[in-house]
Ligand SMILES: Nc1ncnc2c1ncn2[C@@H]1O[C@H](COP(=O)(O)OP(=O)(O)OP(=O)(O)O)[C@@H](O)[C@H]1O
């Protein structure tokens with residue numbers, strides 16, 4: 541296999557014995573996961589269960605107290621490993637820069653690293669914005685966009701690096717149900733088009749069951765189940781069923 545092939549391949553991710561505490565408070569209690577190249581793997585769990593912390597470890601933004609993360613079998617804390625693979629994260633907040641236009645946000649990586657001439661960057665930015673349904677919005681300021689549009693800009697920005705691994709943190713939070721469905725469809729389309737391994741962290745059960753090839757349930761810092769959506773629906777653990785079937789919606793005041 542030549543270098544170009546190795547470089548365009550999607551990657552496997554393994555998490556081995558990951559433990560993490562903050563100020564003596566344990567948050568992750570020994571996480572083990574095996575994520576296959578090209579799959580959409582969903583990590584689902586309630587608020588505060590440790591999903592974002594886990595994702596930050598996978599992309600190297602947090603370092604474990606104990607345990608290892610491996611990409612294609614290579615520990616990410618070994619020299620040069622993080623530079624070998626192209627990874628992108630769509631942050632829970634979107635994390636767009638308000639001082640830049642939408643187009644500048646999307647092209648930031650290419651501009652900062654002087655990877656392409658400006659005309660070529662403009663072409664790539666236009667292409668990625670079109671992919672996420674935001675054609676022609678280059679000149680807008682992020683502050684002029686709805687929450688759903690900001691999420692899509694964040695996805696376009698992640699796509700610019702042609703990632704082998706994409707991590708999505710709560711891609712549908714703050715969105716209405718219809719926009720949430722659109723984002724779910726985009727995650728599926730992009731996975732089919734780019735074959736990038738996709739890890740989606742969410743407490744949105746509809747999104748999880750809609751996009752997952754396989755899913756893991758995390759409760760209070762422990763992975764309690766891994767399986768296909770069908771296997772997860774049939775999981776016998778009462779704590780999992782409680783999480784999957786609870787009605788979190790507010791009851792109308794008149795019915796209380
Ligand atoms: N940098 C940090 N310092 C101290 N505590 C932290 C830090 N980051 C996360 N935590 C704690 O770790 C726990 C898990 O947080 P995390 O952000 O992973 O939850 P989550 O599952 O992503 O929740 P949500 O669904 O609300 O996003 C929380 O109790 C949080 O307060």
Ligand SMILES: [Mg+2]
Nearest residue numbers: 591592632710
């Ligand atoms: Mg989170």
